[in-house]
Amino acid sequence: MSATWWGCCCFVCFLSSFVVGKEDFHEELYIKPFPSGDVLTYFQFTTLWSVDIRDKNAFSHYNLFPKSFGQIITKYSVEELHLSLTQGFWNTHLWGYAMQPASPGAELAVWFQDEVSQSIDKEWRSLTNVLSGQFCASLNFIKAENTASPNVSFRRRGVTSSKYNDSRTLRYSSLPREIVCTENLTPWKKLLPCDSKSGLSSLLNSLLIYKVKYHSMSINLRTICEDSECQVPLLELQQTLSIVTDPVLRSGGYDWSLRKLFGHSLRSSCPLATTSKVLVDITGNDTDFSFSLKPKPTRIILKAEEEPSRQFAVYNLKGKGKIPKLLSSDSGFNLVFKWKRRHNHVKVPYFFAHRFLTGYGEEHAGIQCEMYNHHKTASIKIVYFQVFPWHFRIFLHTLRIRINDVIIKPEYIDYVPSRDRERPTKLELALAVPPDSIVTVNLEFDRVFLKWTEHPPDAHHGFYLPSGVITAKLISSENTTFPTSHESLFSPSIKGTKTADNVIRMYTEVLLVPLPTPDFSMPYNVICLTCTVVAIAFGSLYNLSTKRLQEVDPREPTGILGKLKQKLLKLKEKLFPPRKSEDKQKDSKKND
Amino acid sequence: MAPDKGRRKFILVVFCFLFLFCEVYGASPDLTNVFSSKHTNNWAVIVCTSRFWFNYRHVANSLAIYRSVKRLGIPDSHIILMLADDMACNARNPRPGTVFSNANQQTNVYGDDVEVDYRGYEVTVENFIRVITGRLPASVPRSKRLLSDDRSNILVYMTGHGGDGFLKFQDSEEISSIELADAFEQMWQKQRYHEIFFMVDTCQAQSMHQEFYSPNILAVGSSKVGEDSLSHHSDPEIGVYVVDRYTYYVLQFLERVEPNSRVTIDELFQYTTPRLVHSTPSTRTDLFPRETQEILVTDFFGSVRNIELSNSTKLLIHESKHKVEHQNKPIPRPLRSLDNFPSEPEAVSEHFTFKFSSSFFCLLSLVLGAMGIHFYNLSVTL
Numbered sequence: 006m007s008a009t010w011w012g013c014c015c016f017v018c019f020l021s022s023f024v025v026g027k028e029d030f031h032e033e034l035y036i037k038p039f040p041s042g043d044v045l046t047y048f049q050f051t052t053l054w055s056v057d058i059r060d061k062n063a064f065s066h067y068n069l070f071p072k073s074f075g076q077i078i079t080k081y082s083v084e085e086l087h088l089s090l091t092q093g094f095w096n097t098h099l100w101g102y103a104m105q106p107a108s109p110g111a112e113l114a115v116w117f118q119d120e121v122s123q124s125i126d127k128e129w130r131s132l133t134n135v136l137s138g139q140f141c142a143s144l145n146f147i148k149a150e151n152t153a154s155p156n157v158s159f160r161r162r163g164v165t166s167s168k169y170n171d172s173r174t175l176r177y178s179s180l181p182r183e184i185v186c187t188e189n190l191t192p193w194k195k196l197l198p199c200d201s202k203s204g205l206s207s208l209l210n211s212l213l214i215y216k217v218k219y220h221s222m223s224i225n226l227r228t229i230c231e232d233s234e235c236q237v238p239l240l241e242l243q244q245t246l247s248i249v250t251d252p253v254l255r256s257g258g259y260d261w262s263l264r265k266l267f268g269h270s271l272r273s274s275c276p277l278a279t280t281s282k283v284l285v286d287i288t289g290n291d292t293d294f295s296f297s298l299k300p301k302p303t304r305i306i307l308k309a310e311e312e313p314s315r316q317f318a319v320y321n322l323k324g325k326g327k328i329p330k331l332l333s334s335d336s337g338f339n340l341v342f343k344w345k346r347r348h349n350h351v352k353v354p355y356f357f358a359h360r361f362l363t364g365y366g367e368e369h370a371g372i373q374c375e376m377y378n379h380h381k382t383a384s385i386k387i388v389y390f391q392v393f394p395w396h397f398r399i400f401l402h403t404l405r406i407r408i409n410d411v412i413i414k415p416e417y418i419d420y421v422p423s424r425d426r427e428r429p430t431k432l433e434l435a436l437a438v439p440p441d442s443i444v445t446v447n448l449e450f451d452r453v454f455l456k457w458t459e460h461p462p463d464a465h466h467g468f469y470l471p472s473g474v475i476t477a478k479l480i481s482s483e484n485t486t487f488p489t490s491h492e493s494l495f496s497p498s499i500k501g502t503k504t505a506d507n508v509i510r511m512y513t514e515v516l517l518v519p520l521p522t523p524d525f526s527m528p529y530n531v532i533c534l535t536c537t538v539v540a541i542a543f544g545s546l547y548n549l550s551t552k553r554l555q556e557v558d559p560r561e562p563t564g565i566l567g568k569l570k571q572k573l574l575k576l577k578e579k580l581f582p583p584r585k586s587e588d589k590q591k592d593s594k595k596n597d
Numbered sequence: 598m599a600p601d602k603g604r605r606k607f608i609l610v611v612f613c614f615l616f617l618f619c620e621v622y623g624a625s626p627d628l629t630n631v632f633s634s635k636h637t638n639n640w641a642v643i644v645c646t647s648r649f650w651f652n653y654r655h656v657a658n659s660l661a662i663y664r665s666v667k668r669l670g671i672p673d674s675h676i677i678l679m680l681a682d683d684m685a686c687n688a689r690n691p692r693p694g695t696v697f698s699n700a701n702q703q704t705n706v707y708g709d710d711v712e713v714d715y716r717g718y719e720v721t722v723e724n725f726i727r728v729i730t731g732r733l734p735a736s737v738p739r740s741k742r743l744l745s746d747d748r749s750n751i752l753v754y755m756t757g758h759g760g761d762g763f764l765k766f767q768d769s770e771e772i773s774s775i776e777l778a779d780a781f782e783q784m785w786q787k788q789r790y791h792e793i794f795f796m797v798d799t800c801q802a803q804s805m806h807q808e809f810y811s812p813n814i815l816a817v818g819s820s821k822v823g824e825d826s827l828s829h830h831s832d833p834e835i836g837v838y839v840v841d842r843y844t845y846y847v848l849q850f851l852e853r854v855e856p857n858s859r860v861t862i863d864e865l866f867q868y869t870t871p872r873l874v875h876s877t878p879s880t881r882t883d884l885f886p887r888e889t890q891e892i893l894v895t896d897f898f899g900s901v902r903n904i905e906l907s908n909s910t911k912l913l914i915h916e917s918k919h920k921v922e923h924q925n926k927p928i929p930r931p932l933r934s935l936d937n938f939p940s941e942p943e944a945v946s947e948h949f950t951f952k953f954s955s956s957f958f959c960l961l962s963l964v965l966g967a968m969g970i971h972f973y974n975l976s977v978t979l
Contacts, residue, residue: 146719187707188711238932461718476938
């Protein structure tokens with residue numbers, strides 16, 4: 006009897022282990038001191054759940070994966086999602102290529118599952134609305150008029166089962182004007198298993214993380230494979246936060262520590278996390294000893310297969326060792342970085358881009374995007390992607406692509422013209438930038454005169470042109486903040502699905518374009534003018550037709566002047582009565 | 598003897614139980630007067646209608662009220678916060694991530710935990726009226742909805758620039774007092790509130806609540822018609838006024854209020870004297886059935902959950918509606934990864950044809966295999 010009972014129990018346990026997939030949570034902090042003195046702190050929180058995103062029944066039991074987010078992705082049949090909220094502009098010249106490149110403002114790219122391929126636009130509309138509530142951002146302003154589906158620029162980062170290889174299940178939009186502040190970080194933090202109560206997320210003090218040069222938070226969802234044959238899918242939710250701090254502004258010197266950057270030292274690791282690590286890029290320090298790190302790292306990893314090789318100091322916050330002991334001590338774990346010799350030598354990446362406005366006046370304008378390849382031998386393949394909101398009316402015939410002032414034809418061009426108030430202009434170009442040359446892309450547009458009610462409350466501020474997206478295949482991982490990889494974690498505990506391919510993404514500057522604004526007080530002026538005209542014209546006519554003409558005494562003064570003169574005389578008599586009477590009064594006073 | 602003793606014990610216990618049952622069920626206590634207020638849930642709608650940096654004080658007003666109601670127990674899910682501009686991370690703010698409603702900078706009213714539901718351009722008259730009347734599109738998430746019912750007490754706080762009979766939104770449109778009164782009437786007809794406390798801090802604030810005609814609304818404005826509402830003080834570090842006078846003294850009053858305190862709305866009205874506020878706060882109590890001396894401040898600013906005691910037993914039957922349907926699931930398509938960078942953009946179609954051809958071969962081999970098995974079976978039977 007008892008044996009069967011135990012058997013049943015075991016069976017139930019066995020079943021439940023199948024029903025509820027394995028969940029893991031990893032927290033990592035990667036710190037890179039730049040030669041310019043700025044410091045990148047990159048938080049990466051990864052939740053891995055062995056569940057198939059297509060299996061909706063599996064999304065009813067949650068352990069570490071955030072339930073509110075899980076419900077959203079199943080409701081709208083999301084396959085892959087990338088959302089970023091960024092403030093500031095990533096300075097490629099000083100900091101190299103970004104780890105988690107993002108356009109200033111809000112950016113959202115979503116791949117939907119095949120089952121909703123007929124109703125994607127509806128799902129997209131609802132999803133943006135729901136995400137706006139989830140992240141307190143105005144993502145509900147993403148509408149058909151600023152949504153595009155880039156064909157080649159955006160590729161899935163995870164694995165897919167879609168039968169479509171093209172971009173029909175992809176929707177992309179960016180809102181360059183979106184402001185990012187604590188109100189967005191609060192819901193983002195609440196998705197983490199430890200919130201900001203313990204672990205690396207306890208460093209996120211909103212008073213200090215917004216006093217920085219650049220900050221970008223993102224949430225990325227994709228499916229990866231647990232095994233090399235891709236039989237078992239693994240859902241990966243990655244929440245990242247990149248912050249670039251200038252230690253000079255913060256504390257007056259180039260040296261930094263966790264306490265200086267975040268206000269306090271680290272006192273715990275998230276108890277729910279499987280790995281909890283801090284990594285510091287110490288490339289080159291073993292040869293020139295330019296800085297010192299305290300305390301001593303748990304181990305040092307050398308990535309020699311990359312070109313150039315890199316070195317990382319790893320602090321393991323879990324397990325047994327000196328660092329976990331430090332965490333529980335009174336002072337906590339405070340990473341101190343001190344420069345010994347700071348060589349202010351910034352190595353500018355050999356490939357970078359720059360975009361600006363051309364033209365003058367209130368009618369026409371243009372943009373010019375310049376892409377520089379300073380490499381002496383290698384040509385670089387790029388894809389340039391740009392969405393123009395419909396209120397910038399683009400002329401395709403003005404598109405000029407020059408390589409060192411010679412007009413060329415791109416290898417691939419995808420152009421979808423805008424439709425007023427319905428969809429934006431989409432431009433996608435693929436070309437190769439030859440070695441040691443500059444590619445310029447020129448395009449002209451008309452500034453549209455919007456309807457009176459279409460202007461925002463601060464129309465004079467101007468309208469934002471979203472960043473252009475450049476996807477490039479570089480020849481080495483030089484100047485990347487971290488070697489490009491497709492793995493979930495920094496320290497590869499999970500087998501990657503792809504090898505490093507040196508594909509980077511860059512965002513050009515967001516441009517602020519003033520559109521012609523009407524005189525908003527015009528209706529009031531019109532009302533005032535009309536009233537005056539009516540009063541004068543109609544009033545006098547009315548007077549003429551209703552008043553009776555009467556005979557006037559000719560001795561009476563006529564005209565306004567005469568009347569006025571008479572009135573003044575009367576007033577004078579009142580104020581200054583004739584002398585005689587005055588004397589009489591005086592006499593009477595005397596008599597009294 | 599021994600079993601007899603046990604039986605006696607048993608009977609005694611049974612009698613005890615019966616007695617207790619009679620006590621509980623027999624004497625039905627009159628529970629109608631246990632709670633003075635009949636609400637079961639609290640909501641707050643806090644609106645700042647002003648854009649631009651120089652209107653910093655309006656955002657600070659709203660956030661300070663938001664902090665107070667949150668401190669007194671209304672959760673974020675029951676607060677609709679509308680801020681027409683971002684002050685905390687404004688480029689002009691030398692202290693990013695902070696909003697102070699006092700120049701001494703003691704409490705950052707923006708804080709570390711804040712959820713703004715409607716922000717920037719979303720704060721429009723249309724959205725405000727849609728939120729309070731509940732006429733929102735289906736896709737709007739719960740956090741952006743006022744999900745109140747006929748047992749909800751709602752605090753509506755508005756601040757901005759106004760005039761006789763209107764309140765400006767974003768310096769581009771305005772809500773008139775008649776529109777607002779009609780919206781509240783719509784709420785009443787849809788049973789969206791039990792009681793409303795309407796507080797408005799703007800110039801000529803009295804005009805905003807003069808037109809109300811729906812029952813159970815208690816209203817207070819910072820000034821009379823024809824009067825201006827003034828700001829309290831400026832912060833020389835940021836160069837703008839940080840709080841309005843009326844809100845400043847309301848906040849000062851709310852500082853003393855605790856979730857369990859018995860402070861009444863009447864005391865609040867008495868506290869904000871014209872001498873302090875420099876304008877005459879105008880109240881409207883004729884629509885409200887209770888006396889202001891009986892209304893607790895926490896009826897609106899707090900979230901005091903009243904428990905309803907019922908004399909009748911109610912059976913709560915749970916029927917699992919969500920039956921897991923064990924369908925014959927189609928075999929999911931295999932997973933594969935795609936190139937991260939298109940080697941040749943035109944190559945997409947080639948890839949597709951390759952896929953097509955491979956699937957074709959798969960099918961062909963399957964068919965051939967099936968045929969082979971069939972023939973083999975046939976031969977065996979023969």
